[in-house]
Amino acid sequence: MARSSGRKLSSLAPDQRSEIICQLAALLTEREDQILAANKMDVELAVTTENMPPPLLKRLSLSPSKLSSLSSGLRQIAVGAQESVGRVLRRTRVAHSLELEQVTVPIGVLLVIFEARPDCLPQVAALAIASGNALLLKGGKEAANTNRVLHQLTQEALTIHGVTDAVQLVSTREEVEDLCRLDQLVDLIIPRGSSQLVRDIQHAARGIPVLGHSDGIxxxxxxxxxxxxxxxxxxxxxxxxxxxxxxxxxxxxxxxxxxxxxxxxxxxxxxxxxxxxxxxxxxxxxxxxxxxxxxxxxxxxxxxxxxxxxxxxxxxxxxxxxxxxxxxxxxxxxxxxxxxxxxxxxxxxxxxxxxxxxxxxxxxxxxxxGAEVGISTARIHARGPVGLEGLLTTKWLLRGEGHTASDFSDQGSMKYLHENLPIGPLVASHRNSH
Amino acid sequence: MARSSGRKLSSLAPDQRSEIICQLAALLTEREDQILAANKMDVELAVTTENMPPPLLKRLSLSPSKLSSLSSGLRQIAVGAQESVGRVLRRTRVAHSLELEQVTVPIGVLLVIFEARPDCLPQVAALAIASGNALLLKGGKEAANTNRVLHQLTQEALTIHGVTDAVQLVSTREEVEDLCRLDQLVDLIIPRGSSQLVRDIQHAARGIPVLGHSDGIxxxxxxxxxxxxxxxxxxxxxxxxxxxxxxxxxxxxxxxxxxxxxxxxxxxxxxxxxxxxxxxxxxxxxxxxxxxxxxxxxxxxxxxxxxxxxxxxxxxxxxxxxxxxxxxxxxxxxxxxxxxxxxxxxxxxxxxxxxxxxxxxxxxxxxxxGAEVGISTARIHARGPVGLEGLLTTKWLLRGEGHTASDFSDQGSMKYLHENLPIGPLVASHRNSH
Known part of the structure; x- marks a missing residue:
């Protein structure tokens, strides 16, 4: 469901993705009362039953000022969304009337696992939306009420362009280890939290790449x-x-x-x-x-x-x-x-x-x-501080007029040119009329 | 041993890496007799004891013409080596006197697993050398004699710049599955062979990314x-x-x-x-x-x-x-x-x-x-046909004059500029004088 909705999300125009993010940014302040009420429940539960230590409690607690700075952070991500998907990285004239383009596309379905901080949810959702990726979110149970409300608001924002299901909240009952084995469904896992969390995920992930750093020595x-x-x-x-x-x-x-x-x-x-x-x-x-x-x-x-x-x-x-x-x-x-x-x-x-x-x-x-996705100590894909482009991959588009490999054989009539062509502005075409 | 020799290889000047590859290309034709004699042993063994089917036998057999076209392929890779490691991808003026550069660097240690075709060995070795990566090679036992000679020639070529150990032949006795678990030692696995081989490796690899495609539907x-x-x-x-x-x-x-x-x-x-x-x-x-x-x-x-x-x-x-x-x-x-x-x-x-x-x-x-490393259906790092750049990652270099994060705080004296700077030619500095 997420993948299919994600594909719709990635075929929206960049403006439309920005619009969703701005809508979410607006909802964070408009629905402040609702968010803070849910957050208060989580905080009270943490104090009374979990005996949460003060630093963690501080991360769990939201406030009007936290929401407002979160909201302005989202508006910055909305700007980044304008230049992420569909950027042409390379153009080559392979032969006469045969043109190759390498363009950025979303990675697919991301699984983000985060701990107590609920402000992580809208931020990560905005990064996924900006890069046209579907997102599965797995938050800590300490923030369950806050996360539920924040996820509802995210879906409300996604609805304006009919891609409600592109961001899903994974039930807190699901075990992280099981999620890390869904290599047919998940393309990239991003753990946001302690080194221990990252290390655990790196060990649990089977065949799914993990973006993150476990140690910073x-x-x-x-x-x-x-x-x-x-x-x-x-x-x-x-x-x-x-x-x-x-x-x-x-x-x-x-x-x-x-x-x-x-x-x-x-x-x-x-x-x-x-x-x-x-x-x-x-x-x-x-x-x-x-x-x-x-x-x-x-x-x-x-x-x-x-x-x-x-x-x-x-x-x-x-x-x-x-x-x-x-x-x-x-x-x-x-x-x-x-x-x-x-x-x-x-x-x-x-x-x-x-x-x-x-x-x-x-x-x-x-x-x-611009927007930071995280810091990676992996040696492939993205390394060091990672911006939105760490959530993108590429695809190759080749446009011809009936060209075949045998046209270029020894007996064939065609010759390879392999000329680099200048890279124009963003791909203009986002046709959704079919 | 491979990693340490690989680091030396990556700090050579691009010219020196090209020189090693050209030397290997020359050895392939100069030592033709030695290679073909070893290959003859493998072929005879395959015919008499293994009952190898003709198409596989054809791939196993080397000939003067195969060696000569292999040799000219290597000379092309030597040209690509000039523009791989140390290319500046991005330059930013972060603040006054604070400049950031993102440059290409090798991934580290590659493990390439290949089947019967022994001509794969010098080709893959050349790609690794061109991109400054250390290489562990694991060939099929059918080509053990040929591989041994080709590996000796590769090391002979590496010796001219003191990096003999950068390419290692893994004993045929080692199990592939065990190699795929060496996540502290190996940074990327590249299987070259049948879809079945690639699928097996993808399943066996624990925490090490695999570059390749199992299916082409x-x-x-x-x-x-x-x-x-x-x-x-x-x-x-x-x-x-x-x-x-x-x-x-x-x-x-x-x-x-x-x-x-x-x-x-x-x-x-x-x-x-x-x-x-x-x-x-x-x-x-x-x-x-x-x-x-x-x-x-x-x-x-x-x-x-x-x-x-x-x-x-x-x-x-x-x-x-x-x-x-x-x-x-x-x-x-x-x-x-x-x-x-x-x-x-x-x-x-x-x-x-x-x-x-x-x-x-x-x-x-x-x-x-240019040189083809393979075709990847992975969704991160490299996708589709992969050239030498698929064997590279990046690192970030930041040069300042005592800048600290607190200089940029509210009370600090510095301001972020984040200006994109033009990207110059190849990094000139390859100082090995220390």
Missing amino acids: CHVFVDVEASVEKVLKIVRDSKCDYPAACNSMETLLIHRDLLRTPVFDQIIDSLRTERVKIHAGPRFASFLTFSPSEAKSLRTEYGDLECCVEVVDSLQEAVDHIHKYGSSHTDVIVTENEDTAEFFLQQVDSACVFWNVSSRFSDGYRFGL | CHVFVDVEASVEKVLKIVRDSKCDYPAACNSMETLLIHRDLLRTPVFDQIIDSLRTERVKIHAGPRFASFLTFSPSEAKSLRTEYGDLECCVEVVDSLQEAVDHIHKYGSSHTDVIVTENEDTAEFFLQQVDSACVFWNVSSRFSDGYRFGL
Whole structure:
């Protein structure tokens, strides 16, 4: 049902998809009372029966201001919807009167699994609608009432162009593991939530690709030629700006020659001022006169005001350390030497590699990708921060006049040209008259 | 070992990768005697102990002319190697002195599993080298001797730039199923061989993406407004040019209004002239006065001079039939009506959708993609005929001057610009001096 409605959704004009999203954005504020009433039920239930800890409770709770910023986020996605489906990526004149076009199309049916945050629902629904994909949503049971109302509003918005069934809420009774085996029905799974959720889904998925990152073990390497001022700014921001984020620094690598220099002391002091708990890597521990706790593993995602500090002898050793212990998410070098920086940028095999920039920039909004679908540490399809285009694939359209393969054989009359043609604007034709 | 050598391979200059491939191309002809001697052993073994059927034996056998055309194919791949790794796809000025670049990089470690044809080995090795990927090769045991020699020559070529271990031959004793579970070591699996091989691999792979297509159930739909001349050319070529190919027509859909017209008779006569065995779909069978065998399933890949013929009432019914029974590989409409054609091109959800062209054009060489990696019916990463770029992913490079996320907060001094910058030529920097 979702696939068939999704096909209808993808054949709408981009304007029509935008209109649905704007309608949903409007409903989020118009029906504020209804949404907040349902949300209040969830929150009360969570407090009385589930004993939910305050940070989770905060994520579960909606407010007029949350709804209003959600609504304006949706309007931005509606703008992105104008340029997603049907974009021509390549045009080739294969031969006389034989033209090839590669155009963007939706992936098909997405399954998004999300945890307590109910504001995820309209956001993900808008991304799916913008990219012409059908969507199966599986939310946490803590937000069941809120999700039900938000899903009703989504369907109400979809109804204006007759594609009500393109977004479906999967009953909370269905087991996630069972959903992950529906490889004939689901084309891509996107888990939104904790690393543990993503890891579980990656293990459960059979034959269905999963877009997401389970670990964010990001490194900042301080080279011997680093500017002290930049080091202090970048280390502080990478760790302290939002310690729970996947793009926060978990390991600080310091060039050996910096040990027992004033720079080194300043870095350590600055982390202490910010109350960052330091775990010493084995090599670092062996150099120390004072003794912070030793790191249990060099592959830890602390997700808090804690980090590992380790010493490396050289640039190459920093690269090797990152390859051995990192998660290929985001890794940073701080140095004033351009050759050193370029070597690091080329050699480090991660989704994002930065020079003299905080690791926190690894983010779709900061990259300017518009709506963010997530961050992927997969090595195929989409890698790093993923915008709407991560929800698209392509198809090839070939238009001819009766051309056959045998026309091009040795005895045939035709010759291949394979000329690149300029790419025009959006495909204009969205004919639904049949 | 392969991953580490692959990283070295990917940091070579494009010229160096081309050089390795050209060296391999040269070795294929220089060491012809050695290769053919090993191949003779395999062929004799296949004849005496395995009782191999002639078509398979033909694929197993190498000859001077096969080696020479293989060699020239490799030289073409060497040209493609110049423009694969390190291509800049996107440049953005994120803020003052903060520039983002998205560049192509290799996927990592590929596992290619291939059957009897030993000429697959140097070809796949060249594709991997061109795209900077490490490669694990698992060939059929029928070609063990030939593969061993071809692999030695590949390593000899790799040695000129110190990356001998980037291409590894996996012992024939290893079970394919075990290899398909090495999700920490292998980034992409490419099965080259029968549909059955691909299906087996797709089922065995755990958490590793598989590039390939298991089925090629391609349709040609003859609309009521089709040109007779084009229909006859396209139907004949789609079925008869190479019936065993995945892009051959398996089902011919005919608009109901063409039944009992001269066009219809001409189509059937033409198929009979070519000795194509017709299997009637249930609706078609009900219209017939003569009675060909009934199709056992509308979802059959005959792979031979056989096809299913079915009748549909309308364009929409043709689209629905293709969605229900097709494999989303390649589907064709024959019509003179542009609106009808565009509706079909938009609505049919297949990797390749053609108008008035034989289905046989669904091919990397014919599309002008240069070296062909294969054809993919997956819905993410690469879809349809896949060139070298299917073996690449991207990474994001961000170069700043100490920028932090908090510089951009409400209290911060910086503003996002997100200006698209022009994309220059290939990244020049391949510094290996450290």
